[in-house]
Amino acid sequence: MTQGILIKNAYVIDPLSGIRGEVMDIAIRDGRIVEEAPPGSQVIDAGGCLTLPGGIDSHSHVCGTKVNFGRYMSPEDMRAGRTSRKGVMHVTSGYSVPTTFGNSYRYSTMGYTTVLEGAMAPLEARHTHEEFTATPHQDMLANTLFDGNWSVMEAVRDKDVKRAAAIVAWTLAAVRGFAIKLTNPGGTEAWGWGKDVANIHDPVPHFEVTPAEIISTMIQANEILRLPHSVHLHCNNLGVPGNFRTTLETMDLAPPAQGNRQTLYLTHVQFHSYGGTTWRDISSKSEDIARSLNSKPQVVIDMGQIMFGRTTTMTADGPMEFKLYMLHHNKWSNHDVELETGSGIIPVYYSRKSLVNCVMWAIGLELALLAKNPWQCLLSTDNPNGAPFVKYPEIIALLMSRRMRENERKEIDPRTEHYVPLFALERELDWYDIAVMTRAGQAKALGITRIGKGFLSPGAQADVAIYPLKPDQLDPSVDYQQVMAGFSRTLYTIKRGRVVARDGDVVVEGANSTIWTRSRVPPGYDMGSDPEFTKKFDQYYTVRLRNYPVQDVYLPRGVCIETEAAL
Amino acid sequence: MRIEDVVCPFCGCLCDDLVVSVEGTKVLSVENGCTLATEKFTGDHRLAHPIRRTGGSWEKTTYDVAIRETAEILLDAERPLLYGWSGTFVEAQTIGVHLAELLGAVIDNTSTVCHGPSIMAIQEVGHPGCTLGQVKNRADVIVYWGANPIEAHPRHMSRYTTFADGFFVKSAFRDRKVIVVDIRETDSSEIADEFVKVTPGGDYAVLSALRMIVRGKGELVPEKVSGVTREQLFRVANICLSARFGAIFFGLGLTMSRGKYKNIRNAIELTEELNRHTKFTISPMRGHWNVYGSNEVFTWITGYPYAVDFSRGIAFYNPGETTSVDILRRKECDACLVVASDPGAHFPRACAGHLASIPTVQIDPHVNATTHLSRIQIPVAVTGIDAEGTAYRMDGVPIRTRQLFSTDYPDDVAVLGRIYSLVKEAKG
Numbered sequence: 004m005t006q007g008i009l010i011k012n013a014y015v016i017d018p019l020s021g022i023r024g025e026v027m028d029i030a031i032r033d034g035r036i037v038e039e040a041p042p043g044s045q046v047i048d049a050g051g052c053l054t055l056p057g058g059i060d061s062h063s064h065v066c067g068t069k070v071n072f073g074r075y076m077s078p079e080d081m082r083a084g085r086t087s088r089k090g091v092m093h094v095t096s097g098y099s100v101p102t103t104f105g106n107s108y109r110y111s112t113m114g115y116t117t118v119l120e121g122a123m124a125p126l127e128a129r130h131t132h133e134e135f136t137a138t139p140h141q142d143m144l145a146n147t148l149f150d151g152n153w154s155v156m157e158a159v160r161d162k163d164v165k166r167a168a169a170i171v172a173w174t175l176a177a178v179r180g181f182a183i184k185l186t187n188p189g190g191t192e193a194w195g196w197g198k199d200v201a202n203i204h205d206p207v208p209h210f211e212v213t214p215a216e217i218i219s220t221m222i223q224a225n226e227i228l229r230l231p232h233s234v235h236l237h238c239n240n241l242g243v244p245g246n247f248r249t250t251l252e253t254m255d256l257a258p259p260a261q262g263n264r265q266t267l268y269l270t271h272v273q274f275h276s277y278g279g280t281t282w283r284d285i286s287s288k289s290e291d292i293a294r295s296l297n298s299k300p301q302v303v304i305d306m307g308q309i310m311f312g313r314t315t316t317m318t319a320d321g322p323m324e325f326k327l328y329m330l331h332h333n334k335w336s337n338h339d340v341e342l343e344t345g346s347g348i349i350p351v352y353y354s355r356k357s358l359v360n361c362v363m364w365a366i367g368l369e370l371a372l373l374a375k376n377p378w379q380c381l382l383s384t385d386n387p388n389g390a391p392f393v394k395y396p397e398i399i400a401l402l403m404s405r406r407m408r409e410n411e412r413k414e415i416d417p418r419t420e421h422y423v424p425l426f427a428l429e430r431e432l433d434w435y436d437i438a439v440m441t442r443a444g445q446a447k448a449l450g451i452t453r454i455g456k457g458f459l460s461p462g463a464q465a466d467v468a469i470y471p472l473k474p475d476q477l478d479p480s481v482d483y484q485q486v487m488a489g490f491s492r493t494l495y496t497i498k499r500g501r502v503v504a505r506d507g508d509v510v511v512e513g514a515n516s517t518i519w520t521r522s523r524v525p526p527g528y529d530m531g532s533d534p535e536f537t538k539k540f541d542q543y544y545t546v547r548l549r550n551y552p553v554q555d556v557y558l559p560r561g562v563c564i565e566t567e568a569a570l
Numbered sequence: 571m572r573i574e575d576v577v578c579p580f581c582g583c584l585c586d587d588l589v590v591s592v593e594g595t596k597v598l599s600v601e602n603g604c605t606l607a608t609e610k611f612t613g614d615h616r617l618a619h620p621i622r623r624t625g626g627s628w629e630k631t632t633y634d635v636a637i638r639e640t641a642e643i644l645l646d647a648e649r650p651l652l653y654g655w656s657g658t659f660v661e662a663q664t665i666g667v668h669l670a671e672l673l674g675a676v677i678d679n680t681s682t683v684c685h686g687p688s689i690m691a692i693q694e695v696g697h698p699g700c701t702l703g704q705v706k707n708r709a710d711v712i713v714y715w716g717a718n719p720i721e722a723h724p725r726h727m728s729r730y731t732t733f734a735d736g737f738f739v740k741s742a743f744r745d746r747k748v749i750v751v752d753i754r755e756t757d758s759s760e761i762a763d764e765f766v767k768v769t770p771g772g773d774y775a776v777l778s779a780l781r782m783i784v785r786g787k788g789e790l791v792p793e794k795v796s797g798v799t800r801e802q803l804f805r806v807a808n809i810c811l812s813a814r815f816g817a818i819f820f821g822l823g824l825t826m827s828r829g830k831y832k833n834i835r836n837a838i839e840l841t842e843e844l845n846r847h848t849k850f851t852i853s854p855m856r857g858h859w860n861v862y863g864s865n866e867v868f869t870w871i872t873g874y875p876y877a878v879d880f881s882r883g884i885a886f887y888n889p890g891e892t893t894s895v896d897i898l899r900r901k902e903c904d905a906c907l908v909v910a911s912d913p914g915a916h917f918p919r920a921c922a923g924h925l926a927s928i929p930t931v932q933i934d935p936h937v938n939a940t941t942h943l944s945r946i947q948i949p950v951a952v953t954g955i956d957a958e959g960t961a962y963r964m965d966g967v968p969i970r971t972r973q974l975f976s977t978d979y980p981d982d983v984a985v986l987g988r989i990y991s992l993v994k995e996a997k998g
Contacts, residue, residue, distance in 0.1 A: 066870075068966055074869045076692050078887055081873030087883035094671050096873030096885050103870045126701065129960060129968040133660060134870050153737075195708055196814065197849035209738075325845065334696035335842060338966065339851070341703025348696070543737050545703040545730060549575040550586045550969055 006500055007032045007044030010467065013054035014474055016434055018443035019458035023435050024474060026051060031465040034500035038461050045502075047495060049469050055438050056457050057116030057466030057498060059445035062235075062270045062305050063386040064317055065106045066120050066134035066143065068127045069338060069346040073100040073315045073387075076336055077350060080315060092509050099314040099350075099387040103137035107513065109393055111140040111504040114468025114493040117456060119144040119449065121235075121270065121385070122186060122319045124340040125152075126546065128178035132517065132557040139513025140496075140503050142456075142562075144449070146235050147180030148319050148344040149221065151192035153543070154536055156210040159220045165528065165570055168224035172522040172568060173530035175230075177552040179519040179561065182232035182449070183225055186319035187239050188217040191345040199322035203239055203252055214239050218256050222266055228522040229566040231450025233303075235268045238275045241323045247288035250275040251295055260301040264450055271307025271385035273367035282330075282359055287366045287423040293373030296380070303448045304374075305383035308367030308398050309360065310390035311353050318388065321345030342543055353390075358422070361415040365423035371402055372430045377439040378447060395441070396490035402432040403479035403486055434474050451518065454562060465500040468493050516560040522568040577971040578607045579657075579954030581723050582856030582964030583730075595956070595975050604724035616935050616979075617949035636948045637985060640907065641992035643929045643945075647905035649881065650675040653894050654911030656858035657934075659959025659971065662982035663860075663867040666909060667878075669990050671871075672997060674881045676903075678894040679864035680857070680911050681876040687825050688854045689865070689875050690889060691834035698841050700817075700851045701965045702729075707736035708849075711813035713749045715837065716773065716823020717855045720757040726855070731817070732761065738814075747809055751776070752823060764806060771828035772796020776803070777836040783807035784843045811847050818852040825854070856964035858911075859954075863962035898924045908932045909982065914939030933985055950982050957981035 008031040015022050015029065030040035064070050074081060074097060084098035084105065095105030110118060118138070123131045123145040135143040149155050149171065158167040171183055189207035190200045196208055203215040218236060225234050238253050240246040250272065257267035269275070278286040296302055318324060321337050324347025328335035336348040353360040367389065374380035382399070386392040401407055405428075412419075412426055420426050432440075446457020455464035472489035479486045496504035503511055530536040531548075540548035555561065576588040589601040590611060600608045620636035621628045644650050652670050655663050656679055670677035681689060705712070712731045719726040727733050735742045750762035751773070759765040768776050772795070779795040782788060784807055793800050810816050818841060824833050837852060844850035856862050865875035872878045874887035877894070890896060894913070897903045898921035905928055914922050915938060926943040933948045934940070941947055951957035958973035959981075 071866055071870050072697070072966075074873050075689070075865065075875050076696055078693055078874060081885070081887070085873075085884040088671060093668070094872065094880065094883070094885050102873050126967060129970065130866070130962070130966070133960065133968070137664075137870060195704065195849070197845060334694065335698060336692070336696040337698040337700070337851070339700035339704045341701045341707060542735075543703065543707055545701065545706060546967060546969060547575045547586050550577065554970060 007041040008047060008497065008500065009040035009044045010047045010049050010054065010469070012051055013049040013469065014051050015054045015459060016438040017056060017459040018435060018439045019446065019452060020460040029054065029459055029467065031497070031500045034465050035455070036459055036461050036463040036465050051473050051475070052494060053434065053470045053472040053474055055114065055468050056442045056459050057468055057496070058114045059117040059442045059457060060115060060383065060386070060392065061119050061381055061445040061449055062121045062383045063118050063392060064121050064388070065118060065386070066103065066138055067123055067131035069317045069348055070100060071134065072336055072338065073317050073348050074102065076334065076348065077315060080350070090508065090510065091512050099391045103134050107138040107140045108509045111496050111509050112492055112507045113395065113490065114470065114496050115141060116466035116496065116498045117142045119146060119181065121146050122148055122184055123178070123180060124148050124319070124344050125174050125178045125180070126340050126343055128180065128553050129557060132179060132553055135515070135517050136559065139515050140498060140509060142516045142518055144181035144518045145179070146182050146184035147175055147178060148184050148186060150185045150188040150319065151344045153342045154539060156192070156207065156212050156217065159212045159216050160210060164220050164223045165227065167220050168227040168568065168570060169524055169528035169530050170536065171224050172228055172524050175519070176521045179517065179553045179558055181519050182230060182235050183221055184235045185218060185221060186237040186344065187241065187323065188214040190239055190322055191319060194321040194345050195339055200239055202249055215256060218253065222256070222258065226261065226266070227570060228568045230520055230522065231453065231564050232448070233265050233268050235270060237270050237318070237320060241274045241320055242327065244277050244279040244281055244285045247276050247278055247291055250292060254295050254299060254302055257299060257301045265303040265448060266301045268448055269302065269304045271383065271388065272304040272370055273307040273309065273363060273389065276366050276370065285359055285362055285422070287362055287369060289366045289369035289373055290424060293370060297375050303379050303381065304370065305381040306367045306370055307383055307385040308389050309353050309363045310384065310394040310397060311355050311360065311364065312390065313350070313352050314387045314390055315348065315350045316388045317346070317348040319344050319346045321347045323347070324349055341545065342539060355415045358416045358418050361419040362422050365419060365425040368401055368408070369423065369425050369428065371432070371440070372428045377436040378444045380440065381444045381448065382440040396487045399437050399490050400483040400487040403437065404483035405429060405431050406480060407483040431480050454518065454564065465497055467497040469495040514560065516562045517558045518562045518564065520564045520566065522566045524568045524570050528570050573972070573974055576974065577954055577961070577969050578603055578610070579859045579952070579961065579971055580606050580610045581859055582862065583723050583726055584859055584961055584963040584969055585725055585729060586969055590974060592974050595977050606724060611955065615937060617937050617947060620946065620948045622946045633948065633980065636946050637988045638992065639946060640931045640948070641989050641996070643905050643931060644673055644907060645993060645996050649902050650905045650907065651894060651897055651903045652677040652907045652909070653913060654680060654909040655864040656680040656861035657910030658982045659860060659953045659961060660863045660867055661959045662986055663864050664871070665983060665986040665990055667868060667871045669986065669993060670878070671880050672990070672993055674883070676879045676881070676892055676897060677868070678877045679868065680861055681865060682893045683895060683916055684822065684857055684861065685825055685854045686876060686889060686893065687831035688834045690831040691838060695835055695838050697838060698845060698851055699853050699965065701967055705817040705851070706730050706734045708738050708815040709817045710739060710745055711747050711749070711809055711816040713751065713816065713818040714758055715751040715818060715820040716825070716827065717819055717821025718752070718756040718758045719855065722821065723855055749806060749809065764809065766798055766802060766806060769797035773824055773827060773833050774829040774836055777833065777840055779803050780807050781836070781840050781843055784811065784840065784847070810844055810850070813848055813850070816844065816848065816850040818850070819855050820852065821855045853965060860961040862964055862966060863960065866962050895921050904928050906930045908934070908940055910934060912938045912940050914943045933982060948985055949979060950985055951977060951979040953981070
């Protein structure tokens with residue numbers, strides 16, 4: 004069946020196609036952008052409104068074991084955001100950790116069509132995929148955790164990068180994962196004994212490998228497998244005053260880029276840019292981090308912005324969550340995963356009256372304003388760790404308006420300005436920067452332009468967001484309230500050539516895809532028949548090898564990106 | 571035919587290493603399974619066809635009629651309850667939640683009379699847990715509190731704890747200390763290094779005493795606490811404090827005895843305090859093979875693990891009000907769909923009596939106590955034998971159960987899917 008849409012009078016910013024704000028028409032046919040819409044197409048008059056490729060979140064926690072535990076343990080959060088059944092929309096609950104449909108509807112009405120789940124434990128992958136199916140309006144990808152993987156650490160110890168690559172290839176294919184995620188590498192294994200690693204050269208108990216060795220080996224393995232994305236790293240020492248040194252040292256591990264994309268993606272860098280030695284003298288080191296970033300095109304980061312208010316923190320970084328719990332004394336959940344990784348959850352409240360929180364808030368914004376190249380610093384809150392993703396429009400407005408930042412300055416702890424450079428920064432990002440930081444940059448960094456994500460020229464997937472914003476009639480520097488409102492709610496969200504949301508309501512049942520990767524390796528590198536590797540399942544895992552892989556039935560519309568490993 | 575790596579659909583251990591021999595649609599033998607597993611696979615008490623009650627007797631009916639009447643009963647009801655769900659797979663549970671949403675019904679799972687209080691405690695203070703393999707590979711101290719795994723989860727000790735050799739615990743039986751806390755001696759307490767016998771209802775005080783010792787306030791602990799000597803309390807606290815990795819498993823002896831969720835809260839807080847000194851985890855011994863799956867599905871769709879009331883249009887949760895036993899005891903409920911559980915055998919008499927007085931429909935492969943309270947029973951395929959689908963182990967690890975052979979029985983998804991379609995059609 005031929006389905007067409009013609010969007011007329013669209014004010015298009017499409018950075019990957021080199022379009023920086025042009026009023027034009029966009030034609031859609033059979034889920035793709037085409038030159039000409041078929042006869043009888045639905046016509047949408049965008050009336051000069053801002054039209055962008057569908058939003059892409061390259062780091063968000065929305066599906067899987069720890070996310071669901073965040074809901075399970077937090078009826079107070081569920082009560083804080085609930086909607087009734089309406090049209091095709093299911094009941095939703097939750098503010099910082101909404102139910103799957105809640106996440107999906109809220110993302111969709113903000114124009115987001117693709118979301119990467121930031122952390123999936125391989126052993127529990129089936130759970131993530133079940134929730135992906137119940138998040139129907141976004142195409143989903145899963146970062147797969149390897150930070151405490153015993154087989155990987157043994158390969159690292161043996162300096163056998165090819166074996167590490169083979170383990171990654173087998174695991175990603177088995178669990179239908181997308182990319183390599185390292186969360187506090189080595190630290191999650193140490194947490195199995197209630198310990199952590201202190202820096203990137205601190206050996207992991209028993210395995211005697213360092214985080215730096217794990218990171219470097221995995222970067223090489225990633226490139227051997229020619230995976231679309233780079234290693235996706237949550238650095239060691241998250242949230243620790245003085246941790247910027249660890250972050251700088253880690254950035255130095257990234258080898259020069261070979262092709263068009265980065266070799267290392269550092270996530271939620273705000274949480275990793277602290278100076279000082281204790282919570283009393285914490286300060287912003289965003290300038291040091293940005294200086295390093297600006298000199299390293301091979302590194303891409305996302306902000307990990309925090310916003311004031313209530314949220315829930317959740318990460319595979321178990322030891323960090325326990326440290327945070329020792330500060331907050333609210334409630335604490337932890338879930339270590341055998342042979343692989345860990346996780347922790349605690350609720351938090353970021354307060355304008357807390358100097359520490361104000362410094363954190365400033366750092367995220369500073370990173371985005373100090374990064375010279377928007378393709379290297381993507382917008383994120385590490386949802387929901389820094390804030391729920393519904394705060395993105397407010398972050399966009401803050402980045403686009405110095406006046407808004409100055410207004411906020413009056414509301415926060417007055418000492419903040421002595422610890423951060425934010426208020427000396429005059430830069431205001433423009434519409435193009437925002438388009439890069441919320442979709443085009445993500446598509447490039449994740450390596451999914453090859454499947455048509457993140458742009459609007461013919462051949463692209465027809466994922467489009469039309470916002471009620473007229474860039475030629477607005478001064479974001481002044482009209483920041485309008486910017487915020489406009490990015491909160493699209494006029495139209497189009498996903499794979501279908502209007503899925505209009506004016507804040509989802510209007511059709513969703514049918515998303517799950518994007519995963521498979522690297523073809525020579526038979527000698529097939530870990531499924533490797534005696535040492537399979538022994539782990541016979542002796543140490545509590546699930547049999549045969550019951551471990553995620554079956555096809557869990558990916559009703561799976562999209563596999565295949566690569567040829569250089570092994 | 572010999573089928574390996576079969577997943578056992580009996581208890582929350584969800585063992586996945588069974589070897590089952592089948593011939594046609596008959597299970598000949600089960601290897602590696604416990605006696606409960608063997609009985610589940612080889613037992614043969616299945617209802618052959620749907621039945622409905624007319625007057626005082628049962629008559630055979632068709633799936634079409636039974637499904638249509640079920641939909642009509644649910645559509646007619648003002649306050650329907652959809653109860654059970656722990657003995658079926660995630661895909662069926664998902665349809666159940668959407669059916670409840672469509673009807674404005676209450677949906678509840680067996681946690682409500684099982685680990686519901688544990689969930690309430692977790693909602694207050696969180697849950698420091700781990701997967702079972704983490705315990706197997708690392709733990710040198712195991713505590714079973716108010717649980718008797720040898721009888722209720724027969725392979726828990728051999729697969730995950732006491733007798734399971736692991737990477738850092740090469741000889742489990744020698745290197746691992748086992749503490750059992752209970753009100754009576756059991757098969758499990760017999761193999762314990764330390765058996766702590768608590769007077770019934772005294773668990774909360776014992777937990778508090780242990781917390782005092784861990785916090786360095788041991789001098790305030792009296793000579794005896796709920797039947798446990800001060801000396802033993804110190805001995806137990808010291809075993810825990812000197813563990814490299816300790817794991818507490820608790821059962822209904824703690825959850826459903828005097829103090830209920832406060833007991834669990836105290837146990838979790840003891841675990842949290844032990845974590846300031848060493849590594850400790852705590853985990854509930856979940857009963858049904860997929861009760862945890864029902865908690866997971868309810869949570870990702872509605873935000874709450876059990877007792878979800880859709881009558882206000884939104885999802886509403888308030889244990890004590892929206893829990894099955896309370897709704898039945900107040901005689902609010904005017905129709906009930908029971909899926910994959912047996913409230914007739916487990917609910918208080920007054921609740922079972924109310925179920926018998928309203929139209930109750932049961933979807934279950936077997937004749938059980940609830941059959942006698944029902945108007946209609948629809949038999950289905952048994953998940954893990956002639957149907958397959960996802961289950962969540964007691965520690966949250968999801969495993970896909972296997973279909974060993976196919977039969978003419980529809981599975982829960984097929985039956986619930988048809989009921990859902992009829993209800994949706996009627997609702998427009």
